[in-house]
Amino acid sequence: xxCQSCREEYEEDDAGTCKECYEEASETEEELKREIEDLxxxxxxxxxxxxxxxxxxxxxxHAISSPPPPQHDPLTSAPAVPAHRAVLISRSPVFRAMxxxxxxxxxxxxxxxxxxxxDVLRSFVHYLYTAEVLLxxxxxxxxLILAEKYQVxxxxxxxxxxxxxxxxxxxxxxxxxxxxxHNSKQLLDAAxxxxxxxxxxxxxxEEYKExxxxxxxxxxxxxxxxxxxxxxTAARDIVxxx
Amino acid sequence: xxCQSCREEYEEDDAGTCKECYEEASETEEELKREIEDLxxxxxxxxxxxxxxxxxxxxxxHAISSPPPPQHDPLTSAPAVPAHRAVLISRSPVFRAMxxxxxxxxxxxxxxxxxxxxDVLRSFVHYLYTAEVLLxxxxxxxxLILAEKYQVxxxxxxxxxxxxxxxxxxxxxxxxxxxxxHNSKQLLDAAxxxxxxxxxxxxxxEEYKExxxxxxxxxxxxxxxxxxxxxxTAARDIVxxx
Numbered sequence: 001x002x003c004q005s006c007r008e009e010y011e012e013d014d015a016g017t018c019k020e021c022y023e024e025a026s027e028t029e030e031e032l033k034r035e036i037e038d039l040x041x042x043x044x045x046x047x048x049x050x051x052x053x054x055x056x057x058x059x060x061x062h063a064i065s066s067p068p069p070p071q072h073d074p075l076t077s078a079p080a081v082p083a084h085r086a087v088l089i090s091r092s093p094v095f096r097a098m099x100x101x102x103x104x105x106x107x108x109x110x111x112x113x114x115x116x117x118x119d120v121l122r123s124f125v126h127y128l129y130t131a132e133v134l135l136x137x138x139x140x141x142x143x144l145i146l147a148e149k150y151q152v153x154x155x156x157x158x159x160x161x162x163x164x165x166x167x168x169x170x171x172x173x174x175x176x177x178x179x180x181x182h183n184s185k186q187l188l189d190a191a192x193x194x195x196x197x198x199x200x201x202x203x204x205x206e207e208y209k210e211x212x213x214x215x216x217x218x219x220x221x222x223x224x225x226x227x228x229x230x231x232x233t234a235a236r237d238i239v240x241x242x
Numbered sequence: 243x244x245c246q247s248c249r250e251e252y253e254e255d256d257a258g259t260c261k262e263c264y265e266e267a268s269e270t271e272e273e274l275k276r277e278i279e280d281l282x283x284x285x286x287x288x289x290x291x292x293x294x295x296x297x298x299x300x301x302x303x304h305a306i307s308s309p310p311p312p313q314h315d316p317l318t319s320a321p322a323v324p325a326h327r328a329v330l331i332s333r334s335p336v337f338r339a340m341x342x343x344x345x346x347x348x349x350x351x352x353x354x355x356x357x358x359x360x361d362v363l364r365s366f367v368h369y370l371y372t373a374e375v376l377l378x379x380x381x382x383x384x385x386l387i388l389a390e391k392y393q394v395x396x397x398x399x400x401x402x403x404x405x406x407x408x409x410x411x412x413x414x415x416x417x418x419x420x421x422x423x424h425n426s427k428q429l430l431d432a433a434x435x436x437x438x439x440x441x442x443x444x445x446x447x448e449e450y451k452e453x454x455x456x457x458x459x460x461x462x463x464x465x466x467x468x469x470x471x472x473x474x475t476a477a478r479d480i481v482x483x484x
Contacts, residue, residue, distance in 0.1 A: 032275065
C-alpha cells in the first residue's frame with residue numbers, strides 16, 4: 001500500500017498516509033497560520049487612520065463630475081477631500097510625479113479629479129490610507145477606473161477580483177467591454193468564457209446589438225474565442241485509429 | 243485500518259489517509275497560501291516610503307543622548323529626523339496625545355527623544371513608516387525601550403521576539419532583568435527557564451552577584467521559579483501504590 005503524499009510504500013500495519021507525511025502536513029499548516037497572524041498584525045500596524053481623522057492635511061482633492069450641474073462652479077459643488085502629500089506619493093506613481101515636480105497641483109495643493117462623484121473620490125482616498133473599502137458593483141467599477149488612472153495596482157486588483165466574482169449572463173457582455181477598456185485580464189477572461197458558454201442566446205441580447213454598433217472589433221474577438229474553443233474541443237475528441 | 247486524520251475507518255484497498263482527508267488538507271494549504279499572498283501584497287501597498295524620501299515633513303525629532311557630550315548643545319549635536327504628524331499619530335497613541343492636544347511639541351513641530359542615539363531614533367522613525375528594520379541585539383534592545391515608551395506594540399513584539407531568539411547562558415540574567423524592567427513576558431519566561439536549567443553555575447556568575455546587589459527581589463523570583471519547578475517535577479515522579 002502507498003502513501004498518497006510521498007508515494008513511498010509503507011507498512012501494512014501502519015496508518016494510511018505515512019506518519020511522516022501526515023505530521024509534516026500538519027506542521028506546514030501550523031507554520032502557514034502563524035505567518036498569516038504575523039502578516040495580519042503588520043497590516044493593522046501599517047494601516048493609517050482615515051484622512052478625515054488626521055491633522056494638518058497639505059492637499060485637497062476635488063471631485064469634478066462631468067458634465068457639471070448647470071449654474072454651478074464644480075469646485076464649490078462638493079466638499080474637498082483632505083489628504084497628505086506623503087501618503088499619496090507613497091501609494092501612487094502618478095501622484096508622485098504630480099507632486100514631486102513643480103506642477104500646478106503641487107503649488108496650489110489642490111488636485112482636481114475629473115468624471116468622478118464625491119462619494120467615489122472619498123472612498124478612493126480612504127483606501128489609500130487604510131486599504132479598506134466597502135464595495136458594490138458600481139463602486140468597484142468606479143474605483144477600478146480611478147485605480148488604473150493613478151496606477152494604484154493593489155486597489156485595481158481588488159476591484160477586478162470583486163467584479164470577476166459578480167460576472168453573470170446578464171452583465172457578461174458589459175463586463176467584457178469594460179474589461180477591454182481598462183485592461184482587466186482576469187475580468188475579461190471570466191466574462192468571455194461565460195459568453196462563449198451561451199452563444200445560442202448571444203445574438204438576441206440588447207447589449208450584443210449595441211456592441212456590434214459601438215465596437216464591432218470586440219464582437220469579432222468573441223467569435224474568434226468561440227471558434228478556438230470549438231477547434232480545441234474537436235481536437236480533444238479525435239480518437240486515433242489503432 | 244484507520245485514517246490518521248478523521249479517524250474514520252476506510253476500505254482496505256483505499257490508500258491510507260482517506261482520500262477526503264488528504265484532499266481536504268491539500269486544499270486548506272492552498273487557501274492558506276493564497277491568503278498569505280493577499281496579505282503580503284496588502285503589506286507592500288500599505289508600507290510608506292522612508293520619511294527621508296517624502297516631501298513636506300511637518301515635524302522634526304531630535305535624539306538627546308544623555309549625558310550630552312560636554313560643550314555641546316544636544317540639539318545641534320545630531321541632525322534631526324524629519325517626520326509627518328499624520329503618520330506618527332496613526333502609529334502611536336503617545337504621539338497622538340502629544341500632537342492632537344496643544345502641547346509644546348505640537349506648536350513647535352519639534353519632539354525631543356531622550357536617552358537615545360541618532361541611529362536608533364532614525365531606525366525607530368523608519369520603522370513607523372515601513373515596518374522594516376535590520377536588528378542586532380543592541381538595536382533590538384534600544385528599539386524595544388522606545389517602542390514601549392511610545393506604545394508601538396507591533397515594534398515591541400518584533401524586538402521581543404528577536405531578543406528571545408538570542409537568549410543564551412551568557413546573557414540570560416541580563417535579559418531576565420531587562421525583560422522585568424520593560425514588561426516583556428515572552429523574553430522573561432525564556433530567560434528564566436534557561437536560568438533555572440543551569441542553577442548549579444548560577445551563584446558564581448558576575449551578573450548574578452550584581453543582581454543580588456542591585457535588585458535582590460529579582461533573585462528571589464529566580465529561586466521561587468526554581469522551587470516551583472522542583473515541586474512539579476517531584477509531583478510528576480510520584481508513583482501511586484497499587
